[in-house]
Amino acid sequence: xxxxxxxxxxxxxxxxxxxxxxxxxxxxxxxxxxxxxxxxxxxxxxxxxxxxxxxxxxxxxxxxxxxxxxxxxxxxxxxxxxxxxxxxxxxxxxxxxxxxxxxxxxxxxxxxxxxxxxxxxxxxxxxxxxxxxxxxxxxxxxxxxxxxxxxxxxxxxxxxxxxxxxxxxxxxxxxxxxxxxxxxxxxxxxxxxxxxxxxxxxxxxxxxxxxxxxxxxxxxxxxxxxxxx
Amino acid sequence: xxxxxxxxxxxxxxxxxxxxxxxxxxxxxxxxxxxxxxxxxxxxxxxxxxxxxxxxxxxxxxxxxxxxxxxxxxxxxxxxxxxxxxxxxxxxxxxxxxxxxxxxxxxxxxxxxxxxxxxxxxxxxxxxxxxxxxxxxxxxxxxxxxxxxxxxxxxxxxxxxxxxxxxxxxxxxxxxxxxxxxxxxxxxxxxxxxxxxxxxxxxxxxxxxxxxxxxxxxxxxxxxxxxxxxxxxxxxxxxxxxxxxxxxxxxxxx
Numbered sequence: 001x002x003x004x005x006x007x008x009x010x011x012x013x014x015x016x017x018x019x020x021x022x023x024x025x026x027x028x029x030x031x032x033x034x035x036x037x038x039x040x041x042x043x044x045x046x047x048x049x050x051x052x053x054x055x056x057x058x059x060x061x062x063x064x065x066x067x068x069x070x071x072x073x074x075x076x077x078x079x080x081x082x083x084x085x086x087x088x089x090x091x092x093x094x095x096x097x098x099x100x101x102x103x104x105x106x107x108x109x110x111x112x113x114x115x116x117x118x119x120x121x122x123x124x125x126x127x128x129x130x131x132x133x134x135x136x137x138x139x140x141x142x143x144x145x146x147x148x149x150x151x152x153x154x155x156x157x158x159x160x161x162x163x164x165x166x167x168x169x170x171x172x173x174x175x176x177x178x179x180x181x182x183x184x185x186x187x188x189x190x191x192x193x194x195x196x197x198x199x200x201x202x203x204x205x206x207x208x209x210x211x212x213x214x215x216x217x218x219x220x221x222x223x224x225x226x227x228x229x
Numbered sequence: 230x231x232x233x234x235x236x237x238x239x240x241x242x243x244x245x246x247x248x249x250x251x252x253x254x255x256x257x258x259x260x261x262x263x264x265x266x267x268x269x270x271x272x273x274x275x276x277x278x279x280x281x282x283x284x285x286x287x288x289x290x291x292x293x294x295x296x297x298x299x300x301x302x303x304x305x306x307x308x309x310x311x312x313x314x315x316x317x318x319x320x321x322x323x324x325x326x327x328x329x330x331x332x333x334x335x336x337x338x339x340x341x342x343x344x345x346x347x348x349x350x351x352x353x354x355x356x357x358x359x360x361x362x363x364x365x366x367x368x369x370x371x372x373x374x375x376x377x378x379x380x381x382x383x384x385x386x387x388x389x390x391x392x393x394x395x396x397x398x399x400x401x402x403x404x405x406x407x408x409x410x411x412x413x414x415x416x417x418x419x420x421x422x423x424x425x426x427x428x429x430x431x432x433x434x435x436x437x438x439x440x441x442x443x444x445x446x447x448x449x450x451x452x453x454x455x456x457x458x459x460x461x462x463x464x465x466x467x468x469x470x471x472x473x474x475x476x477x478x479x480x481x482x483x
Contacts (some may be wrong), residue, residue, distance in 0.1 A: 060417075062453045062461035066420035071454060074440065075447035169316040175360050176426070185319070196437055204315045205325065211314040 005193045006202070009185070018183035018205065023103055024179070028164055031110030036149070038111060039118025060112025066173050068109060073101040073177045098177040112166050117159060121152040137214065159224060161185075161218035164177045165211050182206065253445055254452065257308060261439040261449065262373035268435030269456045270272020275352045276418045283417070284410075292394075294369050305365065312362030318423050324355040325427045348429045356417060356424065363413050371406035372398060390481030403474045420438050432456060 041053040060068070125148055133147040179209035182203065189199040256263040294305050329351055333343035375398055381391035427432035436453040440446045473483065 058462070059454075059458065063457040064419040064433065066422045066425075067436075067450065067454055067457060070433075070437065071447070071450040075450040078446040080443075097442050162263055165314075169314075172316045172318040173423075196330070197323065204319050207316055207319065208311070208314050 016185035020181040027106035031107045034111035035114035038115035042119040043122040058118045068106045098179045121155040125151045268432035272432040279356030280354040283360025286361030287368045289369035291364030309362045352429045353426045367409035371402040374399045374405045407472040
């Protein structure tokens with residue numbers, strides 16, 4: 001075991017960790033916000049929106065995230081050069097940066113997984129609660145905002161920590177496209193130093209600590225949420 | 230006046246595009262259809278073998294966790310905790326290099342020539358070790374959900390521990406385990422795509438190579454995802470049928 005490379009590369013690792021966490025946090029927040037309407041559409045929508053939302057969830061859950069990232073970055077990304085004058089356009093810079101593709105892929109993935117859970121949560125809110133709200137004279141929109149959505153989200157919260165950890169565990173996939181996340185930095189270190197295991201072990205330790213941290217954070221949050229079992 | 234020219238031209242290009250797609254996906258040396266199907270077969274192959282290996286590890290792990298000594302339990306807790314907390318991709322890289330390296334090291338110390346470890350075997354073992362940690366937890370929970378009375382009744386009938394496990398616990402726990410095991414199977418078919426990172430040509434890498442040569446990234450990646458989706462949806466249907474079959478004779482819970 002040799003660790004003398006560590007001080008030299010630590011700033012790069014921290015930079016990569018920043019990118020990884022950035023993608024994790026943004027994709028979780030935006031993905032969850034997207035999951036609410038997608039989950040609702042599966043429960044309460046027209047036949048068309050049920051089919052679209054259900055199809056989206058099946059697609060996200062039925063194909064590997066790795067291939068979704070590749071489809072977006074290499075597949076959709078390969079279409080942009082076909083647009084005339086694209087190279088002169090300022091959009092070219094955005095199109096070049098794999099960061100946006102990865103962010104989109106991770107956000108849609110989290111939205112797909114979470115929407116399926118939101119669907120179950122919406123369905124599991126007891127009929128009596130909704131009927132009571134209707135009996136108080138609330139219209140559909142108010143029932144949703146005041147009763148249905150809050151109880152559904154409360155039901156999802158205990159599983160959210162596990163889903164975020166799953167999402168965290170998918171973040172090393174970023175390194176298959178040109179984004180300098182913590183995994184890409186690690187594989188660059190491996191190429192530079194010819195070390196096979198040490199950088200990977202260090203990365204595994206980083207992920208272990210992050211997992212532990214997220215678990216504790218959510219345990220702390222959950223102790224503040226009143227749950228009647 | 231209608232733009233007839235452009236209508237005809239686009240119709241012509243559409244026909245051309247269909248013919249082109251057909252040729253690109255055809256079997257044989259001109260198209261990539263056979264490469265993709267072969268890749269899908271390899272994906273299924275490493276998934277099935279990795280799953281079976283993981284299931285065997287999980288069964289041993291679950292029994293060890295429930296009836297082993299403190300040392301064995303501590304070791305198994307370490308295994309399931311670490312393997313479920315570290316990302317699969319990192320584990321696959323670590324196990325792939327560490328596994329092949331230490332195997333060759335063993336061969337050299339025993340006085341043999343180091344060999345090139347078969348990619349298929351390495352992929353199966355790596356996926357199986359990762360899967361085993363999850364299987365252990367699923368099977369442990371399923372065994373614990375078997376009513377104690379049934380196990381005690383088996384003991385009262387004079388069954389040995391192995392006999393009770395084979396005749397009573399296994400059939401009683403399987404329906405409890407099937408939903409979790411189905412999830413694990415869907416996970417391994419998707420995690421098998423990660424094996425492409427260490428250079429084993431399964432569906433994802435086969436498509437990536439085909440797309441790199443033909444430059445038809447979008448089309449080929451869509452076809453690849455359709456193949457993965459087919460595997461997933463078929464599996465979900467089959468596992469649903471299996472669960473109904475295993476639950477026959479049990480009272481309806483839902």
